Amino acid sequence: MSTIFSLDHAKDLDNQDPLREIREEFSIPKQSNGEDEIYLCGNSLGLQPRLAAQYVNDELGQWRALGVKGHFSGDYPWMPYHEFLSQGFADLVGAKTTEVVSMNTLTANLHFMMVSFYRPTNQRHKIIIEDHAFPSDHYAVESQIKYHGHDPKESMILLKPRDGEETLRDEDIIQAIEEHGDTTSLILLPGVQYYTGQVLDMESITKAGHAKGCYVGFDLAHAAGNIPMELHQWGPDFAAWCTYKYLNSGPGSVAGCFVHERHHKNKELPRFAGWWGHDKESRFKMENSFVPTESAEAWQLSNPPILSLASIRGSLDTVAKAGGIHKLREKSLKLTAYLRQLLESELADEVNILTPKSEKASGAQLSLTINLHGTDGKTIFDAIEAAGVTCDFRYPNVIRVAPVPQYNSFEDCYRFVVILKQAIEGAAS
Structure with a gap:
């Protein structure tokens, strides 16, 4: 022994x-x-922080006491509530506060990001993903390819480990990008592979993808709250993550999203729009001419569920305590x-x-x-x-x-x- x-x-x-x-x-x-319990399952669902429970109860109290006035009253009014999470998210993923936003769920965010960053042409229509991607990512990519009229058998490049190996080699990923980059529209890979726990070299992947003219995005479901990252510096076009694993925000909680600031002022970039992404200064004029906010918030659609955001705020404050x-x-x-x-x-x-x-x-x-x-x-x-x-x-x-x-x-x-x-x-x- x-x-x-x-x-x-x-x-x-x-x-x-x-x-x-x-x-x-x-x-x-x-x-x-x-x-x-010997609880070793934070990769699937994190445990409940006491602050998360407290903050959710606080907002239930606000709703009970104030009704609709809770949108504008109290220390944490609901109208800008998602902004109270921006610094915590930015610190976790190495971004500017304007580059992150809490919205939707993970796969929904990947779809919304692909609306903007998967723009296939007859010459450049492929998406590079891993062969053993999380099924939801695979389904999302396959459905986007089909939606645009392409054949997944031709447009999906599936990265596989070498025979007899369990994890991808960095050099093999870069080689695949070199080989297929001229016909690839998007590279979508995980920050941390869900099955093996392997951390991918996001910086090198981004650099190689951009050198070939591809957009680059990451699924950070198993990376956010697990490993430090520097998304702004590394420069991927987008990333998305759930918050209920290492971020401990509760089952099915609202997800996070990153969009690099170089895209914020591009009003011609295609997107599915909603009023919560409209410029804040004129949002309540209720005019039917969309003016996107010049930040990652432009990709929001609807006002978010406050009780879920309260739980995330409690989780992020617990990270800060540590x-x-x-x-x-x-x-x-x-x-x-x-x-x-x-x-x-x-x-x-x-x-x-x-x-x-x-x-x-x-x-x-x-x-x-x-x-x-x-x-x-x-x-x-x-x-x-x-x-x-x-x-x-x-x-x-x-x-x-x-x-x-x-x-x-x-x-x-x-x-x-x-x-x-x-x-x-x-x-x-």
């Missing part, structure tokens, strides 16, 4: 953790025996490295980690497969779930585990490996 594989060692690491008290800002689900994304990333690197170290020291023969080991190419999530003859990953997943672990399973054979720096501890990682080891030993006996 390795010296690191002990409860005392895990507790020592927690005692040294400067962010350990942030866990108290969250409601941790309980097991039937009253103990905290010192921001860079402080969280410092802990995340230590937390995930510790979990990887435990798995490699105790279960090297039984567990394969798909997620790259490089800090540059990995976030909080580790994707695991089980190497046990006669036993599949789902059997092991069911066993650890019954023992108090919450993570998730993705077919055909991956257990996704994400120690989130805001509310997970080193002790969580240790206890998870103890339970996983017991489950594997039980299945093997």
